[in-house]
Amino acid sequence: MYHIFDVGGLLLKRFHGCEAKAIDDGDKQIASWQAALSDFLDKHLLPLLAAGTPPCQIIATWDRGNTCRRSLWADYKKARREKEKSVVQEKETKELFKQAETLFAYLGCKQVWVPGEEADDVIALLCQRLDGPKLIYTVDEDLLALVDEQTSVARGDQLHSLSIQGASGSSLPYALTSLRKAIVGDSSDGYGGVPRYGIGTFDKLQAAWGESGLLWLQGVIDNNTPQELQPYLADPLVKKLYDAWPDLLRGWSLAKLHPEACYGSYRIYNGSTQPKRPEWKVRVPNAERVQGILQAMLSQTTAEFQRDEALSSLMERLVPYLPTHTLITADNAQQLLDAMPAILASEVVAYDFESSDKLQWEPFRKASDKNYVDVLSQEVAGISINYGDNHQHTVYVSFDHANTANLGKEWATWLLQAIDSREDRCVVQNAGFELVVAARDLGYMPRSPYDTAILASYVDENEESGLKAMSQRVLNYRQASYLETTFGKMMCELPADQVLNYACDDSLVTALLFDLYKITAKLEGYWDFYQTYEVDPAVDDAWNMIGGVELDTERLEQLSQESALREKNAISAIHAALSEHCSAPDEREVTAAAQTLLQERWLTEQFKVTEEAARTEKYAKLWQEAWQGCIYSAPQTEKQTKVFVPTPTMVAQVIKYLDSGAPTAANLGPKQLRTWADMMEDFAHSSAARSDLLELVNLLLAADKYLAAGKRQGPAYERLAAFCQDILDQHAPGKVTTSGTALNFGSNPQMQNFLYGLLRLPIRRRSKPTQGSVREVNKLPGSPATGLKAIAAALVYDVLPGDWRQEVLENYAVVAREQQLASLYFQKYSLWAHPADGKIHPSIRNCGTMTRRPAGNSPNMMQVKKGDIRTMFPAPEGYLTVSIDLSNQEVVLTACAAQDPVMLDAFSQTPRLNIHTLTASGIAHKLLPRLGVPCERPLTYEEFLAGQHSKDEKIKKAYSTVRNKYAKALIFSVVYGASAVGVAETLLIPLPEAEALVESLFDLYKRIPAWQREVALFAREHGYVEMPFGSRRHAIADLWSDDRKLAGRQDRQLSNSVIQSGAAEILKVIRQHMFDSNMRERYALRQVLPIYDEISACVPETLVEDYIMELSDIMRVTPPGYPVGMEVEVSVGKTWGSQLEIGLPTRELIRETLAKL
Secondary structure, X not given: OEEEEEHHHHHHHHHHHOOOEEEEEOOEEEEOHHHHHHHHHHHHHHHHHHOOOOHHHEEEEOOOOOHHHHHHOOOOOHHHHHOOOOHHHHHHHHHHHHHHHHHHHHHOOEEEEOOOOOHHHHHHHHHHHOOOOEEEEEOOHHHHHHOOOOEEEEEOOEEEXXXXXXXXXXXXXXXXXXHHHHHHEEHHHOEEOOOOOOHHHHHHHHHHHHHHHHHHHHHHHHHOOHHHHHHHOOOHHHHHHHXXXXXXXXXXXXXXXXXXXXXXXXXOOOOOEEEEOOEEEOOOOOHHHHHHHHHHHHHHHOOHHHHHHHHHHHHHHHHHHOOEEEEEOOOOHHHHHHHHHHHHHOOOOEEEEEEEEOOOOHHHHHHOOOOOXXXXXXXEEEEEEEEOOOOOEEEEEEOOOOOOOOOOHHHHHHHHHHHHOOOOOOEEOOHHHHHHHHHHHHOOOOOOOEEHHHHHHHHOOOOOOOHHHHHHXXXXXXXXXXXXXXXXXXXXXXXXXXXXXXXXXXXXXXXHHHHHHHHHHHHHOOHHHHHHHOOOHHHHHHHHHHHOEOOOHHHHHHHHHHHHHHXXXXXXXXXXXXXXXXXXXXXXXXHHHHHHXXXXXXXXXXXXXXXXXXXXXXXXXXXXXXXXXOOOOOOEEEEEOOOOOOOHHHHHHHHHHHOXXXXXXXXXXXXXXXXXXXXXXXXXHHOOOOHHHHHHHHHHHHOHHHOOXXXXXXXXXXXXXXXXXXXXXXXXXXXXXEEOOOOOOOOHHHHHHHHHHHOXXXXXXXXXXXXXXXXXXXXXXXXXXXXXXXXXXXXXXXOOOOOHHHHXXXXXXXXXXXXXXXXXXXXXXXXXXOOOOOOEOOEEEOOOOOOOOOEEEOOOHHHOOOOHHHHHOEOOOOEEEEEXXXXXXXXXXXXXXXXXXXXXXXXXXXXXXXXXXXXXXXXXXXXXXHHOOOOOOOOOHHHHHHHHOOOOHHHHHHHHHHHHHHHHHHHHHHHOOOOHHHHHHHHOOOHHHHHHHHHHHHHHOOHHHHHHHHHHHHHXXXXXXXXOOOOEEEOOHHHHOOOHHHHHHHHHHHHHHHHHHHHHHHHHHHHHHHHHOOHHHHXXXXXXXXXXXXXXXXEEHHHHHHHHHHHHHHHOOOOOOOOOOOOEEEEEEXXXXXXXXXXXXXXXXXXXXXXXX
């Protein structure tokens, strides 16, 4: 049962009704905050705790204003607001609220409020959305309206429940509480009801109409349909209500509870608007903080000689609910056995592993951009388990710690099996880690637990979901870091007692977060979806990570070499063009471009230098760099090696460069040189010595008289010196100097010189400054952009066809793409091969993005795009790679969400119309003329198909270009929320043409722009948008910004998230069905990758046909309320990248394709 406190009213009642009044306030005495808090404890809190109610089942709600009702009627509670308040009383009640809030927090109670709203409406939301019994504690009659089968109200000393209605002497049904108040009015809130309609008149109405009749009347008022009363106007009681309809509506809007007011937006002190939703205060219970408040309370309510005893008595009643940490070793294992009944009886059990990576495989650290945790190599050092009805108990069981009486790991397996046997799932932070470690090190795959990291992405996808970050943000509790605890050592190298608090903290914080997030998920309506579709697939992900993915390193190297060649050719072409056009530019153009670069750099550099002389020097240096950046000079590279001197050391170095196994001479005297020469001849005859090694011997012998200092001259010496110098120049490390124009494509300053200095392009900026940069701190615009978006924009807006810079920019884009391939794949993937099996073992997180799509790591297989790059992932022997994706998923979701009739008609036909052909028919008249084919109007679907199959190759090619190059990109750009500017940059066309295409698209699919506006309006009103299966995407403050650019971006992101998050939900539903039907085991699947709209898996060749048919049926998901569902396309092959397309699968087509393979 949830015990819900309308805490402000309860505290004020104790404050005003307290008998111990000892503070002077003018002509009267009032209670101290200490006395009021003591009364509150005795009246409400302590009896609950004594009855066995844990603090975590208590929810204290607080008032934070009355914005909703004041927006309905400005004079709401006006008299209360204007009433002169006692300064002394205000001080005491403020302190009372503060101390009560702190006490609630550190006992482990939950507290909640909504900015700008009344606690009544928060309580209404809690009762509306939380299942199970609830008991409300209040002084407010309004909350009697919430009494139902699951909700009771304790008002004063009276318990109000459906089972005992009427015991208080009132004949008014609880469901009519708000109706009576709406009709009669409420003087305490400062509004009247229907004129001349008092309690007596209402009683007559109730007697005449009865409960059912008044409930009907209540519905009429709520729906604002007064015409429904017209048949009953002969009744004067009804006629009064009808004639005063505006007063009645006002009264109803003020009297009824408004749970919907808990979401939306509100203005803060600086005038900006923020999203509004319930705000929670939950803290890690803390005995010291509780004791401190009680001591302060007792200092004014208890005689000094009785305070210690009173404090001890109070703490004795509270301590059972406060945290304990216990280390379990072989010396006290019985304590664990004794605790097992309580552990197994707990509603929430959270656990966390501490582990050690004893492999320490260096290539993984080279491949990772941050501290990498090799999950497969982890060995369990200990397990912390949090349990108890207030999450108050945590044990840490040691299995592999230094100087500790460790238990055997069979205890770990037994322990996990025991807690998995409970009806409720366990809770962890990052299930992927715990499941893989348990399966690999303990030989036991746990039942998939609830995961707070995943649940957090539903609660607030705009915030970080790491445990330490959530602990600080949500619980205001700073956890010790791993490094602070281990000092760089492995867990197994530390004694267990040294890590006890660190280990216990993790599972305690995890339990507290889960308890809160579960309530939030229920309030917002996605708890059922989370627990049904988000939990179990983590087990499949763990097995997939353990199984790994085959990597063809030879193919990887081949792809790398091909990419490097493309990059090299593109760079050579860029240099050639720059050499031709930028080596001797017009001085005025150089000056103008250099001034532009200088101004950009001085914007930031001026804040880094304060002294005037230094500023002048810096400015001059920046001018010189900007000037040089605008003139091209062919790059020159010169390597400087040491000049050859015939010392024994240098001669020995030359010998080693020629043959590392050859003998060397200790000195170069005539006798020693002859002895060494004989050794060299023997070496040459006994091995495949290089001929130039023997040549060196002969040169040394010929010049033996000229080796000493002062004699180094003559033809024989010069031949020796030239020979040795040549060898050193080829092999010896030396100082390399470069000159000319540098084009380091990874350097922003050099690329700014290239784009805005050499190419003289107008500056295009990044959308916003880097967080924490000089530009952001000083509110400067974004820096000059150098990425692919900037190139696309330049090709659209700045470079006309035929301009020499067009080819340069296209080659720059090639370089950028190839360098990205090298960074993502060629430099790192071979490093990820695990030494145990040579495979890569990527991890998958099921909510890795803000739209809750899956994301990968180490390496990220989610970002491996379709094409040749996938050919480095072969299927194992006897397997084939099968990819089943959802055909046009985002467009289908857009059609359904927008209820666009043209799209829906296309997807409702059998077979479905091709949506890209349909789109192309609507924009053809804008594109065909520029491709040399006349067209003056939008075409029909059939007309466009005819053009695609024209016998005229020119016409056929033009129609194909419209469909494949423009229509597909256009529809997806709009679905993803791109503006006309984004479309222009994607299609590389001028902005006016992009605007015309978007206009034509919206002429065809008229509901899309209207739907996008509706989504934005809904988000502004509610603070979120809803997904097809009921989860939410929460808006950020940008949505209400006065900056139209920020607001517009958030508008597009929210409408796009309905599609992207909807697609993510569908993938989760599919994966849960795969889990439920045990497809991984039944089909012996390997390398299963859930990638956006695709499930790729390696399937035994003999099972491919059945697998395709079964999974295709599973993937044909239709979201709730959507008129059409998903359809699939299938491809199959020997690698992930070399597949034959089957399309819409039938058994016959599958067999034909397998025969081709």
